[in-house]
Amino acid sequence: MIRARCEVLSNRRTGAYWSLTLVAPDIAEEARPGQFVEVAVPRGRDVILRRPFSIHQASRRGGWAGTLELVFEPVGPGTRWLAEVRPHDVLDVIGPLGRSFHYPREATSCLLVAGGYGAAPLHFLGEELRARNKVVHMVVGARTHERVLKPVEAKRLATSIVITTEDGTMGERGVVTDVLPAVLDRTRAQVVYACGPNPMLRAVAEYCRRRAVPCQVAVEEKMACGLGVCWSCVVPVVAADGRGWWNVRACVEGPVFNGARVWWDRWLGPARPPAEEEPLGAVEARRR
Amino acid sequence: MIRARCEVLSNRRTGAYWSLTLVAPDIAEEARPGQFVEVAVPRGRDVILRRPFSIHQASRRGGWAGTLELVFEPVGPGTRWLAEVRPHDVLDVIGPLGRSFHYPREATSCLLVAGGYGAAPLHFLGEELRARNKVVHMVVGARTHERVLKPVEAKRLATSIVITTEDGTMGERGVVTDVLPAVLDRTRAQVVYACGPNPMLRAVAEYCRRRAVPCQVAVEEKMACGLGVCWSCVVPVVAADGRGWWNVRACVEGPVFNGARVWWDRWLGPARPPAEEEPLGAVEARRR
Amino acid sequence: MSAKVSLAVDLNGVRFPTPVLAASGTFNAGREMAQLVDLREVGGIVTKSITLHPTRGLPVPRMAETPCGMLNAIGLQNPGVEEFLAKEAPFIASLGVPVVASVAGRSVEEFAQVTLRLREAPVVAIEANISCPNVERRNQVFACHPDMAAEVIGAMVRLSRVPVFAKLTADVTDLVAVAEACVRAGAHGLSLINTVLGMAVDVETFRPKLGGVTGGLSGPAIRPIAVRCVYQVARALPGVPIMGVGGIVTADDAAEFLLAGAWAVQVGTANFFDPHATVAVARGLERYLRRKGLGSPAELRGRLELPERVPELASRPG
């Protein structure tokens, strides 16, 4: 975990998103797919908290060596401010934060399922998997074609790719879960990696669970610190032995979780009556 | 009183100050010397109130027609932000606000006493007085030479001028009140106009009162609205008939006051024990 | 979704053309703002608090800016009720905007006297600013004690020609108890909240930033506190008209208060930096209601969607 003052190399649109490249050699060196950084908003504003962003690219070699690329969508004061930063501006960045995706040991066929800007960390993951001689298949979903992140790069990256858009402006009309069964059949993927809106992650994780395919999800939860000290970012996770559950920090123990261990109903609702609330037997604080 | 969205024409240093020129035809048309404007700080910052600034120039004719010039010193978040605004930026400005200096009817010899950026409104006043065939003499004081506002223009403007700096880097070493007696003798000024730090105004006003020379002062007091609705900017002023006093709004009934009517001790301290607090007899709410 | 929206609100008989009023002490009686703002677009004006005698208020500095807010220590400066009746009342009558007279005093007697004199005034309601110290009760603040609040409200209700709203402070242990006492004493409605007691120090001079040493905190900084107060009281006292006040700058801010249970809102500090705030908030609220397919502010009121089990409200859930 490093705190660095990072110069902005570039900040430009890519479809509906912005691509922000920072000079951050130390963070880039450590960064692994699924991890994120916390970017500080400058003093003097009415929003004070850092903003978390997945690491989209961390270049160690080549022309971009020592740089970090983030992809974000302007949705509120923080991201709207970030869209305004210019080359040579300097940002206060902390990272890499959280746990990264686990690379499969045996498995060779991997399926990456992305929703919206959730594709950001999966491109990074895809490259690392290929560098490990894994076969990378992708399903990329978005509302509209501008929200399909860097489709050209994605196609270059993946051995096979299916794109879905809700308005049908790119690829197939629909959502990722419409095509997931067929893609799993075709690719015989032995592991699934997903990042996108939480409801999508839930659907993917629950389907994979039924198919008994291991599934890792990179989640989002509101974060005040990103450092593990505020306990605002928790996700209810079931104990390894299936007995009991605990609210686990997405910023430290996550954002990557085993999709089968996340207690989706409790996290995203509908909340159940207390009686059924602990289907997993005796309460037992789970720790890592 | 007008609220306008004003484009920034230029914003550049002049000595220790910044000179900000705005396109504000309607405000410039109405503006008179001693009046001020309230500039809004953009949303999204941790400071929310407008900042008041004297009108330094309001050009109605010539190349700069329809523009307003402000002079300010970066001292805090608001003025530091203002120092950052660039040409073509648009500011939310309300003005002209408050009462202007009164032009003398008979008197022909006028003395303008400026302290620091207090010179800003007095340049404007000097030009208006000359346009009315008055003789304009000036005393300009500042801490150091960079704080003497536009000395060249001042010299061009005034029939006679004495500059004082506390460090002696320009003109005579000292403060304006050191030279005031001699200048009053020499110029036989029949009216004095003063703008600068409140303690300076107090000294000038009290001296003029002893010399029985009418003295108008443009004061500063913390302002939340500048519009007359919050009552934060008050100055204790003695009734016209000398009986009673009232806290009067600097933003509406001021910022220009008759120096002889301001109850300086009560306003700037030392506060006196309650007994002596109303030397002017029966309390009588004074209104305009 | 394109429902016909009417912004008019009816607070159990007290009607305003829009639910967005100007808060006491931030709009005077409208005279100054009339130079910039078309007052007919303002939902209503709550006057600067009126006292029995002319009041000079506190020494300067009276204002200090704080993060996303400001402190004020004006000291209720106003020319007194007689002057108000002589100079402002006629002007008010000509405005065509409903005016609420804010009343302040240092004793039950003073509140009663002013209320009596205001029978002549062309106002649609009285707002009792009972966040003042009671000189007859060791300067305890009326609004901090249910019994004192009830006493002063009761006296005013008996003498007033128009409905009386009690304006309360959040700086109490049990806000609902104070609110209940006011309603039992005959308050027609409640205004929540007044400024929060605060203080700032100039670390260069070692002096308080306010001549009054402590002052009232207002502006966006206190909005979460005000929304909570409205929510607490609205749940405890359904049917009692509540005006939400505190940190409102935008239409979304106002909507927060309506969802929490307010019948109308008041904009205070925002008037200082945006004199058109009351108008802008009302217009924005109209667009918001249309977008939500709602026909009036009343249809939004209290529509807050709570979780099945609402955790204990009283705790600081750190």
Add this chain to the structure above:
Amino acid sequence: MSAKVSLAVDLNGVRFPTPVLAASGTFNAGREMAQLVDLREVGGIVTKSITLHPTRGLPVPRMAETPCGMLNAIGLQNPGVEEFLAKEAPFIASLGVPVVASVAGRSVEEFAQVTLRLREAPVVAIEANISCPNVERRNQVFACHPDMAAEVIGAMVRLSRVPVFAKLTADVTDLVAVAEACVRAGAHGLSLINTVLGMAVDVETFRPKLGGVTGGLSGPAIRPIAVRCVYQVARALPGVPIMGVGGIVTADDAAEFLLAGAWAVQVGTANFFDPHATVAVARGLERYLRRKGLGSPAELRGRLELPERVPELASRPG
């Protein structure tokens, strides 16, 4: 002006190398922050509040940002005192920074039990987070009632090996009364203030922005409230060590609290956006004291220069 400055403070026997501690719930027990910050430069760490049993806390969302502040509704999630003793206590002992154990509970009994277990812990003091509801008293908050506050503090003082600080909330009618009750019950000192109860609503979904519906407001927005609380209590209870907490981001902010009467300060929310805040504030304070020709934080304490006549403190001086 070039006085030799020592930042060390002595709160009647409880010593800290600098007067700038990390506030409870914003630094855990230091383990995570140790990856970024040299903890030996931190004046002290107040742990996340420790409860008797493992506590899972409230449903998400647990955080909502507000103007110059944030709301939190964590629900005191923590692994419980046994886990604290097993996992954190050894780590703490190795830190070389004074640690204060924050204790929370739902009953006097729970506070007592945790206090008892903490006799083994390597902490220099206990901070009683009594801004929690008392399940045995209709969920009334301990810190909101002098008698309840005194009862729980008394019980803890009897069982504790180390001095007990009472952490109070500003959401009361008479803060001084609560403070006095705690001191009479044996509190060694006071921490002022905990978060202020607040709420925010999502106007798109109509839902509260917090799973806990209401939450605690913190950050620069509340600093004027916290400074006022320290000033009130310091004047009423001279000689009682006070830790000032609320909205501190810079050294000037900390100086405000010391001038108002605090003996030390705690930095909370600022740790989230500036993990080095406690260190930066301490260093800035050293420069400030040197510039002012003062040799220690104690020399600044309570140096506030008041006007000859201090206006009535209790009123909202609108």
